[in-house]
Amino acid sequence: MTKPAESGGECANCNRRQAFIKLGAASIGVACTGAAVFGYEFLSPNVLYEPSPIVDSGKPDQYPPGTVTQDLKSGIYIVHGPEGIYAMSAVCTHLGCLTAWNTDLGIIACPCHGSKFTRDGTKIAGPAPRPLVWLRASISDDGDLLVDRSAPLERKEFVRT
């Protein structure tokens, strides 16, 4: 860094110089902020090529009373209990592994860390902090059972056919 000529103790151009330094620093600041916004916008995809959260599970009469059906592709359970049909996410609430329905034992078990659930999602054993998530199920105009994987339910809801 070269210092301005300071012969005579007074610096004639110092105010001007400082103003330019401030202007330069401000421009760099604006450019950096712009680049950060620009980068953030670019990195956030505007369109996602992910499967739709709404799953068409076909006609409800293919789920007889008392059965638990696992849809491996979409990661959900369709259960036909005494109160009606309901849908649950098969994703374990511990660390997101896909659980599996064990017909012989009549429980849902997670292969990763040994969490176990009943058929209504209540935890029996293991590290899972919460019961399995219930999902909104509805009947479409065509009479198909629709499950919305993006709509976790607060209270239990059943579809009656």
Add this chain to the structure above:
Amino acid sequence: MANSLAEHLENLRETRLWRSIFRSGSGSTNLHRALAVQQNVFLHLASVKMRKQSLAFRVSWFLGTVSLGGFLLLVATGIPLMLYYHPSVPQAYADMKDLRFVVSAGLFLRNLHRWSAHAMVLLVFAHMCKVFYRGAYRPPREFNWVVGVVLLILTLLLSYTGYLLPWDQLAFWAITVGSNIMSSVPLLGARMRFLMLGGNTVNANALLRFYVLHCVILPLFAVMFIAIHFWRIRKDGGLHSGEELEP
């Protein structure tokens, strides 16, 4: 404000952390300045001292520096583009369209990449002409001229491989024609074309090969030869300045 800023910087230079990274420390003696250049991995490619005359605009028109700027701009725009581009037959064209119409700032980055690529070819040619007509290729700089020719070929190859990636009709037929020209090389031509395309037609393998060449292999070679090119400037006694022109 400027004074206090300078003081802060000066204090920063005295800290242990700073001194552990930049050994030369503060000071404006010639030795300090020379050490600051010599001990920095990026700056050490350049000469510690250079003649003021050789830095005048008329000497080089800064064409080499601007070419480097083009290369850096292409790297800076190319890496973000890679985040949205899949080099596969079903997706490549759709991804290019998405970059233009869907991704925020995608149109800007893609066009900047494209225009910078065109500009770089032009600039490298202009740089070569300037060096030629100034006589800067003559000894002791004859090896650096050869390195420059390699860099010109790398620039053209980068341009050529990048041309296929949009995977549109223009790209497809350009590479079909280009690879057929290659196959006219005596004896080895057909085999070279087969290896370059990874098949007999411009297809999925060719797209992937061109992508890897464009994004990994050729840029690596370009960086290596750019480093040699700059280092040779120092080794050959600095930039060619006007006074050497008159024998």
